[in-house]
Amino acid sequence: MRGRKSMFNPRSLVIFVSVSLLLLFTGFPFIWMAATAFKSSAEIFVYPPYLIPKDFTFDNVQRLFENTRFVTYFKNSVYVSTMTVILNLIIATPGAYALTRFRFFGREKIATVILFTYMFSPIMIIIPFYVLIRYLGLVNTHFALILAYTAFTLPFSLWMLRTFFQSIPLDLEEAALTDGASRLKAVFYVVLPTALPGVVATSIFTFILAWNDYIFVRILISSDELKTLSVGIADLYNSSVIDWGMIMSGCVLIIVPVVVVFSYLQKYLVAGWGTGGVKG
Amino acid sequence: MAGVELSGLIKSYGALDVVHGIDLSIEDGQFTVLVGPSGCGKSTTLRMIAGLEEISGGTISFDGNVMNDLPPKERDIAMVFQSYALYPNLTVGGNMAFGLKMKGVPKPDRETAVREAAELLGITELLGRRPRTLSGGQRQRVAMGRAMVRRPAVFLFDEPLSNLDAALRTKMRLEIKKIHQRLRTTMIYVTHDQIEAMTLADRIVVMNRGIIEQVGSPQELYAQPVNRFVASFIGSPAMNMLPGKLLESGSGLVAELACGVSLNIPADRVPAYRGMIGRDIEVGLRPEHLTDEPQASGHNAEFFDVTVDVVEPIGACSLISFMHDGNEYIAQGQPLVTRQPGEQQRLQAAMDHMHLIDVTTGLVVPHKASSTDTGAVESSPQSTSDESATPSGAPLNLEKEIQ
Numbered sequence: 001m002r003g004r005k006s007m008f009n010p011r012s013l014v015i016f017v018s019v020s021l022l023l024l025f026t027g028f029p030f031i032w033m034a035a036t037a038f039k040s041s042a043e044i045f046v047y048p049p050y051l052i053p054k055d056f057t058f059d060n061v062q063r064l065f066e067n068t069r070f071v072t073y074f075k076n077s078v079y080v081s082t083m084t085v086i087l088n089l090i091i092a093t094p095g096a097y098a099l100t101r102f103r104f105f106g107r108e109k110i111a112t113v114i115l116f117t118y119m120f121s122p123i124m125i126i127i128p129f130y131v132l133i134r135y136l137g138l139v140n141t142h143f144a145l146i147l148a149y150t151a152f153t154l155p156f157s158l159w160m161l162r163t164f165f166q167s168i169p170l171d172l173e174e175a176a177l178t179d180g181a182s183r184l185k186a187v188f189y190v191v192l193p194t195a196l197p198g199v200v201a202t203s204i205f206t207f208i209l210a211w212n213d214y215i216f217v218r219i220l221i222s223s224d225e226l227k228t229l230s231v232g233i234a235d236l237y238n239s240s241v242i243d244w245g246m247i248m249s250g251c252v253l254i255i256v257p258v259v260v261v262f263s264y265l266q267k268y269l270v271a272g273w274g275t276g277g278v279k280g
Numbered sequence: 281m282a283g284v285e286l287s288g289l290i291k292s293y294g295a296l297d298v299v300h301g302i303d304l305s306i307e308d309g310q311f312t313v314l315v316g317p318s319g320c321g322k323s324t325t326l327r328m329i330a331g332l333e334e335i336s337g338g339t340i341s342f343d344g345n346v347m348n349d350l351p352p353k354e355r356d357i358a359m360v361f362q363s364y365a366l367y368p369n370l371t372v373g374g375n376m377a378f379g380l381k382m383k384g385v386p387k388p389d390r391e392t393a394v395r396e397a398a399e400l401l402g403i404t405e406l407l408g409r410r411p412r413t414l415s416g417g418q419r420q421r422v423a424m425g426r427a428m429v430r431r432p433a434v435f436l437f438d439e440p441l442s443n444l445d446a447a448l449r450t451k452m453r454l455e456i457k458k459i460h461q462r463l464r465t466t467m468i469y470v471t472h473d474q475i476e477a478m479t480l481a482d483r484i485v486v487m488n489r490g491i492i493e494q495v496g497s498p499q500e501l502y503a504q505p506v507n508r509f510v511a512s513f514i515g516s517p518a519m520n521m522l523p524g525k526l527l528e529s530g531s532g533l534v535a536e537l538a539c540g541v542s543l544n545i546p547a548d549r550v551p552a553y554r555g556m557i558g559r560d561i562e563v564g565l566r567p568e569h570l571t572d573e574p575q576a577s578g579h580n581a582e583f584f585d586v587t588v589d590v591v592e593p594i595g596a597c598s599l600i601s602f603m604h605d606g607n608e609y610i611a612q613g614q615p616l617v618t619r620q621p622g623e624q625q626r627l628q629a630a631m632d633h634m635h636l637i638d639v640t641t642g643l644v645v646p647h648k649a650s651s652t653d654t655g656a657v658e659s660s661p662q663s664t665s666d667e668s669a670t671p672s673g674a675p676l677n678l679e680k681e682i683q
Binding site for chain 1: 330331332351352353357358359361362363365366367368369378379382383426430436
C-alpha cells in the first residue's frame with residue numbers, strides 16, 4: 001500500500017519519469033547495438049528501421065569468429081587486463097600499506113604527488129611514454145601495454161587501497177603480531193582479507209580501464225596478432241565494406257564479460273567507492 | 281611462564297619523554313596491575329613489554345633474557361586489547377586458533393586447544409560465528425580465549441574491560457581473576473580503574489607522568505601510600521586531604537587545619553612527626569575514617585562539626601559531602617540516619633588511620649618502621665632526591681628496587 005501510494009505522489013512520479021528517460025537515453029545505443037548484432041545484413045538497413053530482429057540470426061557472430069581474429073583479440077585483452085591487475089596489486093598493495101603504516105619523511109607529500117600523475121589524460125603523456133617504451137625496446141609487446149596501464153592506474157589504486165588500510169584498526173595487526181605472526185603474515189592473514197572490498201574494487205577499476213583502452217594499443221601495438229579487442233574491432237571499419245552486424249556482435253561480446261564481472265562484484269565496488277568517498 | 285624485569289625503561293617521542301626510566305620486577309606467575317590516570321605511560325609501558333613499541337632506553341627481560349630487540353612473535357606473549365581486536369574475517373574458532381596456526385601447531389591439536397579454552401570460557405556454541413555477530417561480553421571472552429589458547433609465558437591486558445557495562449565488567453573481572461588462579465601465568469594488566477586494580481592484582485604499580493609512584497599489594501597501597509598522589513588515587517571515594525599546619529601542643533602535636541579545626545596527633549606518632557613541626561601539612565583521612573558515629577570508636581578519635589552539603593545514600597552507608605574553604609570532602613555516614621543539606625553534623629576522625637603529608641615534597645611522612653617494609657616502593661627521581669630534604673627525623677628510605 002505504502003509503495004503504491006508513493007508511486008503516485010507527484011515528486012516520485014517526476015523522479016520516475018526523469019530516471020526512465022535518462023535510462024532510455026543512455027541505454028538505447030546498447031539496445032540498438034545488441035539488436036543489430038542479431039539482425040541479418042538486409043534487416044540492418046531496412047527503412048523504416050525497427051528494433052527487434054524479425055529474422056534472429058547468429059550469422060554475424062559466426063562471421064566474426066571465422067573471418068576475423070576476434071578470438072586472438074579477446075585472448076590478448078584478457079591477458080593484458082589480467083596481468084595489469086596483477087602487476088597493479090603487486091605494486092599498489094605494499095605501496096599503500098607503507099603509506100599507511102610506516103612513518104617516514106615526506107609520507108603525506110609522496111601520497112599527494114602520486115595523485116598528481118592522475119591529473120593528466122593519457123593522450124598528454126602518450127608521446128613521451130612511446131619514446132620511453134621504444135628506448136626500452138618494448139614497442140609492439142603486451143608488456144608495454146601492461147606497463148602503461150599500470151602506470152596509469154597505480155595512483156588511483158594506491159589512494160584507494162591506502163584509504164582501506166587506514167580504515168583497518170591498528171589493533172588488529174598488533175593482535176596478529178602478538179599472536180605470533182610476522183608483519184608479512186599479519187598483512188597476509190589479517191589486513192588483506194579485511195581490506196578485500198578495497199582490493200576487489202581496485203582490481204575491477206584497473207581491469208575495466210585496461211579492457212576498454214584504445215589509445216595505448218593504437219600507439220604501442222602494430223602487429224595485428226597482438227592487438228586487443230578495442231583496436232581489433234575498430235579496425236574492422238577499415239575494410240571496403242563495413243559489416244555493421246559483425247562489428248556490433250563484436251561489441252556485444254566485448255561488453256558481456258565486463259557486465260558479468262561488474263554485476264558479480266559490484267557490491268565490493270560500491271563498498272570500495274563508498275569508503276573512498278568518505279575518507280579520500 | 282616467565283618473570284619480567286624492566287630496568288631503566290625509557291620511551292620518548294622526539295623531545296617528548298613519556299616513560300622516564302622505570303624499574304620494575306614482576307615475579308613469575310604474579311598478577312601485576314599498572315594503574316594510573318590517562319597519559320601516565322602505563323599503556324606505553326605495556327606495549328613496550330609486548331614489543332609493539334620500540335624502547336628508547338633501558339632493558340626489558342623475561343627470565344633474564346633481554347627482549348629489547350625481539351619482535352612480538354619471539355617474546356611468547358599474548359595480549360588482550362581494549363577493542364578486543366578480533367579478526368573480522370575469521371570465525372570465533374579461527375580467531376582462537378590463529379596464534380597456534382602461526383606457531384605451526386597441527387590442526388587437530390589446534391582444535392583440541394580451542395575447544396578446551398572455549399569450554400573454560402563458556403563460548404563453545406560461538407565457535408562457528410563471526411565476531412560481528414557477538415555482543416561486547418562475548419567478544420571479550422573470545423579475546424581472552426584467543427590469548428589463553430596460546431599458553432604464553434606472559435599475558436598482557438590493555439584495559440580489556442573498559443568497553444563493557446558496569447555489571448559485565450564486574451563479572452568479567454571475577455573471571456579474569458579465576459583464570460589467573462587456574463593458570464598461574466604471569467599477567468600484566470593495564471587499567472585506569474583503581475577498583476579493577478585493587479580487586480585483581482597481587483601487586484599494583486601506580487604510575488603517574490611516566491614514573492612509578494609506588495609498587496605494592498592492594499592492601500599496602502591502601503593503608504600505606506608513600507605520597508599524596510597514591511593516597512588520593514587509590515581508594516574510592518578518594519582520601520580527604522585537609523590542609524593545615526603541624527604545631528606543638530604541650531608534649532604532643534596538633535594539626536591546626538585551615539578550616540579552624542584542631543586535631544590532636546596520636547601520641548605514638550609524635551616522634552615520627554616531630555620534624556614537621558611548623559610546616560604546612562595535609563591530614564589525609566579516608567571517608568571510612570571520617571564518620572558520623574557519636575561515640576568514639578578508637579583510642580584517638582577527634583570530633584569536629586561540619587555543615588552537610590550533599591548526602592548520597594549508597595545502601596551499606598551514606599556518603600556525606602561537606603565543603604571547607606572551597607574544597608569538598610567526603611565522610612561516611614550511617615545508612616539509616618536521614619540528613620538534610622545545610623544541617624550541622626558532628627564528625628569523628630579516626631586519627632589512628634590518618635596520613636600526614638608534607639605539602640612541600642608531596643610525600644607521606646612515615647610513622648612506623650613497617651612502612652618501609654612494604655618493600656615495593658618505587659619512586660620518582662624527584663621523590664628520591666627529596667629524601668635528603670625530608671625534615672623528619674626518620675628518613676623515607678625509598679627503595680629503588682622492588683622485592
